[in-house]
Amino acid sequence: MGRIVVGMDADVVVIGGGPAGLSGAKALARSLRSVVVVDDDRPRNAPADGAHNVLGHEGIAPRDLLAIGRRELEGYGGRVVDGRVVDARRTDGGFVVELADGGALTARRLLLAGGGVDELPDVPGLAQRWGRDVLHCPYCHGYEVRGQAIGVLATSPVSVHSTLMFSQLSPDVVLFAHGYSPTAEERATLDARGVQVVEGAVAGVEVTDDRLSGVRLASGEVVAREALVVTSFVRARTDHLAGLDLPVEELRMGDLVLGTKIVAEPTGRTPVTGVWAAGNAVEPMGQVVASMAAGLMAGAQLNMDLITNP
Incomplete structure (x- = not known):
């Protein structure tokens, strides 16, 4: 035995x-x-x-x-x-x-x-919010951020795929062209889903009352977001x-x-x-x-x- x-x-x-x-x-x-x-x-x-x-x-x-x-x-x-x-x-x-x-x-x-x-993209603040309002999987966490203002940090074509999935869960999804700029065909698909593409590198995230409140661009502009999707x-x-x-x-x-x-x-x-x-x-x-x-x-x-x- x-x-x-x-x-x-x-x-x-x-x-x-x-x-x-x-x-x-x-x-x-x-x-x-x-x-x-x-x-x-x-x-x-x-x-x-x-x-x-x-x-x-x-x-x-x-x-x-x-x-x-x-x-x-x-x-x-x-x-x-x-x-x-x-x-x-x-x-x-x-x-x-x-x-x-x-x-x-x-x-x-x-x-x-x-x-x-x-291993997360080298953007200050992501690790501290990981698994809370910095997310990666629509099936693991998507329902919990449904209807919220969602951002997607673009690092590769996979980020476009993630954007399309999260656009099923919220009408307010923004793709940040941080490390990857979508092709013309991808932009047309995103546009059809009502997704805005924001150009420029991301410098960090903003947190208010221990909740994600925005994504800060290298230009200093802050785009209000309640959740951020990244590909690890x-x-x-x-x-x-x-x-x-x-x-x-x-x-x-x-x-x-x-x-x-x-x-x-x-x-x-x-x-x-x-x-x-x-x-x-x-x-x-x-x-x-x-x-x-x-x-x-x-x-x-x-x-x-x-x-x-x-």
């Missing part, structure tokens, strides 16, 4: 205790596998007031959702270790995961679910996994590079034998429920791999 692991701390160590990691760990624990989740409490969606489109938990605070997941996992015998992984490498019969406090865990398999990090560069969290020699590739949309991600099959299997990955580290655009589903798939596949390759 999976709970008897001779010479190992666990069948599977899961690195990252977000929706993907906890979902995968729970699937393994329900299959009577010994599983340990190591988490450093840096969820990507932590700045957000709530997680949306999570059926049965609409608008739940991100950390509350994870706390529920932890309790469910522990109810099936899984363990959660609060700590930071500094490296992981192959060892005889499995893997060793090194922790920042000097400790280590050994396992027969690994599930990588460390998520991604959003999503970088997979892999710096702490150097010992695995894990393949990482660019996330591309045509010629545009939108981020980095771990190379993995739809099942979560990576090219590194014995290592699976799930969540935003593999699919940076995945929302909470998509990450949960990916974690569940990876957990099920890991269990089968342990059955067929004990």
